[in-house]
Amino acid sequence: MTQRLTVGQAVVRFLAAQHSERDGVERRLVTGAFAILGHGNVAGVGQALLQNALAPADGEEPLPLYQARNEQNMVHAAVGYARTLNRLQTMVCTASIGPGSTNMVTGAALATIDRIPVLLLPSDTFATRRAEPVLQQLETEQALDVSVNDAFRPVSRFFDRVQRPEQLPSSLLAAMRVLTDPAETGAVTICLPQDVQAEAFDWPDELFRRRVWHVARQVPEPAALDRALAAVRGARRPLVVAGGGVVYSEASAALTAFADATGIPVADTQAGKGAIAHDHPCAVGGVGATGSAAANALAAQADLVIGIGTRYSDFTTASRTVFADPGVRFVNVNVKAFDAAKLGAEMVVADAREALTALTGALAGHHVDAAWTATVRRETDAWSVEVDRCYxxxxxxxxxxxxxxxxxxxxxxxxxxxxxxxxxxxxxxxxxxxxxxxxxxxxxxxxxxxxxxxxxxxxxxxxxxxxxxxxxxxxxxxxxxxxxxxxxxxxxxxxxxxxxxxxGWASIGALSQSHGSQGFATRYRMRDPASGLLDGPDxxxxxxxxxxxxxxxxxxxxxxxxxxxxxxxxxxxxxxxxxxxxTDLQGAGPSASAWWDVPVAEASRLESTRAAREDYERARRNQRHHL
The missing domain is CATH 3.40.50.970 (Thiamin diphosphate (ThDP)-binding fold, Pyr/PP domains)
Structure with a gap:
């Protein structure tokens, strides 16, 4: 049996029938649509969303439309939604051709870098080319199939352009696979030419059946687990770095149990904060360029770093200066092998909860030395005094x-x-x-x-x-x-x-001052006619x-x-x-305890810049490759 629907209607009907499942719990995968309707999608996907609301087919689930005001913002909203739901549910974002769609590129980059699933449906130019050049079309003499939407390619985990209705099923199924893959997820982009969106086709009923996409919890490979266990047992000063993967895996209880059993201190990244409660005896706070002095002091002494669900950004490693022990080794647990292999680590490619549970069980009876526990307590107590001062x-x-x-x-x-x-x-x-x-x-x-x-x-x-x-x-x-x-x-x-x-911009202002640029153009000031600079009144x-x-x-x-x-x-x-x-633009924050690599001009007529370059050269000597 078949159903005659437009491509836009088929997309909406398909999305409404998709579900995700993890740990036996099923959920709608795509629960709604953020949209700004224009000439690229108002009569295609927009009409399909209207039909879904007013005249749904038998058994068709609602896919409500949320009217955003800015295309970049609606991708950010979808990211916030999906991240809150631990990447098990998301929303679709659709925009008109031209600037409407390219406004979503920044949001796509954010979603892919942060490993958060969002589905983007940017409208595209005519597949038939019968009215070229259409309004807002980019024309290139070298390749007539290029459109501005090709800008999505490097910032999408999956990219496709549906030129014919027959191509839609394979594109949609591939998109769902990536959205529900913890290792591969990010922005998923399907470009829809505006004429194709409105084209009707006879679709098989099978396309619209209820589908459940199972989100797997990958268990650690036994040999990899054994190598990690050997490293932990041989370490005297181990430190865990908990990243966003711990949160998305819902592994906080497993991390806490691991810390309880072993006494290994736990630092966190921006995405991993809260994975272990701040008042746990093993919690040492944020690590890296903007981390706590406690976590960074422990990171400098650690002879083993156990990264769990982190991609080791330059802020986490303080531009590869914070892990300072000459013999430091790394064990990385991550669903993504690309991240697990970083810093020359022993790789455990696995779900964070599954790996932590396995490690805790295998390390029964193992506990860090009392001296390391005392060091952890001394550093965290001192940092607590600093937090109280700042607050x-x-x-x-x-x-x-x-x-x-x-x-x-x-x-x-x-x-x-x-x-x-x-x-x-x-x-x-x-x-x-x-x-x-x-x-x-x-x-x-x-x-x-x-x-x-x-x-x-x-x-x-x-x-x-x-x-x-x-x-x-x-x-x-x-x-x-x-x-x-x-x-x-x-x-x-x-x-x-x-x-x-x-x-003003407090962050970039302070960075500018510390790097010899004197806070130039970092305050919101009126232009002073006398100086010609932005140094007049607020x-x-x-x-x-x-x-x-x-x-x-x-x-x-x-x-x-x-x-x-x-x-x-x-x-x-x-x-x-x-x-x-x-608030005070110049108000002092917490004491800095780590470095961030921001190059300073190597030649300058300004004394402030020359002095900052000397400081930069000294700090850079502490960088390591951790090979």
Whole structure:
């Protein structure tokens, strides 16, 4: 039997019938669609979504449309949604041809770098070429089949262009395979020419049957496990680095049991924070360029590093300087062999929960030396004093951002979610935040994308209806992507948007100062006609008024005490509410304990740059290849 549907209708009908399963629990795989409809998709996929809503076929599941305001934002929202659900569910994003679709490229790069599944349906030019060049078409003389959507190829885990209806089934099935593969997942892109979207075809009923995609938990290969066990048993100062793979695998309990049994200290990455509770005796905090002094001191002494679900970004390794023991070795547990092989490690290609369970069982009776345990306690106790200092209100009239973090850390519970990305805040948060659960800390730092916070918080709120979600945003990030406030209002979602206003880019300003560039062009200033530079008065942007224009309540506390009161009020509002608080752009954060490789100009007429280059050359001598 066949059904006559357009390509757009077939895509929607197919997606509505897909499910994922892990540990015996089945879920809808694609639960909705973010869309901005234009001439590339309004009469194709857009019409199909309308038909799904108003005239579904017998047994066809709903695929609700969420009307986003910016195409990049809707991909970020889908990422926030999928990450919150541990990559077992996601959403589809569709956009018109030309700028609508290429606006999604940044979101695609973020999803692929962070290993988060999202499905993208960018509209494309005419497959028939009967009306070329169509509006917004890129013309190249060398290859007539090239379109702007080819920009998605390097940032997608799977890419296809459906030129004929007959090609659609194989494309859709391949897309679902990648979306549900823990090792291969990321952005999945299927380009749909606008004429093909509207073309009808007789599809076999089999295409639309209910399908369940089983998300496997790969068990460790016995020989690989034995090699890892030998390394652990032979180590005197082992250290675990827990990454996002621990969280996505729902392996927090297994990690805690491993730490309980062995006493091995556990550091975390941005994506892995909360995988073990901050108050566990083995929890030592964030490691790397923005990590805690405790974790970095232990990393410098470790003779074995056990990476679990981490891809070892330059921030995690402090640009390959933080693991400083001359004989340090690595054991890496990862579902992706590419990541497991990094730093010359013994590879255990396996699911994090399965590997941790196997390691814990095989290491029964094994425990680290008392001397290493005492070192761990000494370092973490000292760092706890530093966290308290940073969280405590300072003497200045304007609070440091770390004081605001202290209030949030105190008032947010284990099931609340903090969403943040990019700038100085992730650095301070990784070092200071006391995460009590793997759900609480949602930081995007793989792509470190400014503007991620508000749309991602929307995705988190959609994934956790009734939960408390906080989007923590700097004034720089806010100005890049505030558009989805309107979508939050339209959908009746409750997010507390906290904007820290400091009239500049704190992170890049500090980096500029420390690298000899004097903070140049890192503050929001008016141009001074006399100097010709952006060093005049502050730009008179009223962020609170901008937020109020969306029809939401905006609170403007002064200082940490008023902020505490404002947050309690906003969290209880049951609707999106914003807090705008002035913070000190120059306010000192936690003490730095590691390095990050940002090259400094090798030749300059500026003394500040020459001095910074000398510092850079000294620091670079500590880099290692770990081969």
């Amino acid at each position: 405590r209100p300072g003497p200045g009239p304007v609070p440091r951002q770390t004081e605001i973090f202290g209030v949030l850390n105190e008032l947010m519970g284990p099931q609340d979610v903090l969403v943040n990305a990019a700038g100085s805040m992730p650095g301070d948060l990784q070092a200071l935040w006391r995460a009590s659960s793997p759900d609480q800390y949602h930081l995007e730092y793989g792509y470190s994308c400014m503007g991620y916070e508000i749309p991602a918080a929307m995705g988190v709120a959609m994934a956790r209806p009734g939960g408390r979600v906080v989007a923590l945003v700097g004034d720089g990030s806010y100005q890049m992507a505030p558009q989805e406030i309107a979508t939050l209002v339209a959908e009746g979602l409750a997010v507390v948007v906290v904007v820290l206003q400091n009239h 730009v008179p942007l009223d962020i609170a008024a901008n937020l109020r224009s969306h029809g939401i309540e905006v609170l403007e506390p002064r200082g940490t005490d008023e902020f505490r009161t404002a947050f309690v009020r906003a969290a209880a509002a049951g609707r999106t509410t914003a807090i705008v608080v002035e």
